[in-house]
Amino acid sequence: MGRRSDHTRDELEELILAAGHALMAEQGFARFSAREVAKRIGYSVGTVYNVFGSADALVLAINTRTFGLWADHLxxxxxxxxDDRIRxxxxxxxxxxxxxxxxxTAIYDHRLPVGMAMPDSDAEIRGALTGIVSAEVASALGEPADGRAAILARSLIATVHGHCAFxxxxxxxxxxxxxxxxxxxARVNESLAAALQHR
Incomplete structure (x- = not known):
């Protein structure tokens, strides 16, 4: 039987999120289960849904946490x-x-259902990663971090992502x-060199 009053809602949210993140790291998106998360923390799956609203919302939160850790890693x-900050x-x-x-891979395997919007707080955390790359691209080009540098940064992220996925x-x-x-x-440096030539 689930422990119905052991934790506050905020404590439950963190408990579920931590357990879900650990499960995702172990088993991946294809084998992820909100029911298994609930089992690991000793609560019912209904409690998980009560706190997060749906399995999709839980996965979204897990992936946002991964984005935060990834940005910290960068x-x-x-x-x-x-000197070679791009490398x-x-x-x-x-x-x-x-x-x-x-x-x-869970970040890219999960798709939000039609009609489900990403909360602004999640979008802000996820956007930090692009912001880090944009700042470094802008520095390499000697330009502001918006405008052309931001556009190029997104393309370079796609380039590196494709190589990484392969x-x-x-x-x-x-x-x-x-x-x-x-x-x-090499592809990133070629793109930066071409951008410098066409300033």
Whole structure:
């Protein structure tokens, strides 16, 4: 039987989120279950739905937590980076995905149901990652972090993401690419060099 009064609502939210995040890290999105989260914390699945509203809302919150950890990982890498901050950024992107493959892929495997909007608080946390990249791209170009630098940053994220996804799934290995991170970095540097030439 579930423990109906052991925790406040805020404590329950954190308990569920922590357990859900751990389960996602262990089993991935395809095997994720709100019922298993409830079982791990000793509450009924109804309690999970009462706190988060739905399984989709719980997964959204889990993925937002992953975004926050990912952004922290990039900041930590940049804090000790040498002169080549772009390399540090790309390496950190690959490292986080490689260290947390289930959490990383869950971000992209989950789709919000039609009609379900992402809360502003979640969007802000997720947007921090793009903001970090935009700031580094802007610095490399010697331009403000909005406008052209922000547009280029989004394209470069897509480039690095594609290389990273191919590396994690083994697609690059099948294609004979043995250094996907270096390939991604090369494409990023080429794009930055081209942007500098066309200022």
């Amino acid at each position: 900041r930590a890498a940049l804090a000790v980076a040498g 540090a950024l790309v390496e950190a992107y690959f490292a986080f995905a490689g260290d947390h493959p289930n959490l990383w 590396a994690l799934t083994g697609s690059f290995a099948v294609m004979g690419e043995e250094r996907p991170m270096e390939a991604a970095l």
